[in-house]
Amino acid sequence: MPRDETAARDLRRVGLTAPTEGDFYQTRNTYTAYIYGTFPTDRYDRLVGVATLGR
Numbered sequence: 001m002p003r004d005e006t007a008a009r010d011l012r013r014v015g016l017t018a019p020t021e022g023d024f025y026q027t028r029n030t031y032t033a034y035i036y037g038t039f040p041t042d043r044y045d046r047l048v049g050v051a052t053l054g055r
Contacts, residue, residue: 030054 035049 028054 031053033051033053034047035051036045037048038045
């Protein structure tokens with residue numbers, strides 16, 4: 001079987017989640033962004049802002 005047909009067949013498969021892995025599609029994700037900046041008189045970066053994003 002050519003490689004392209006094998007790849008197409010793999011894309012049509014239905015994924016299964018093992019009982020030990022669980023299914024966490026409804027979990028809430030929280031992300032924290034740290035913004036650093038360097039001012040002309042500084043020799044190092046400073047934390048300028050923090051933002052927390054979530055659902």
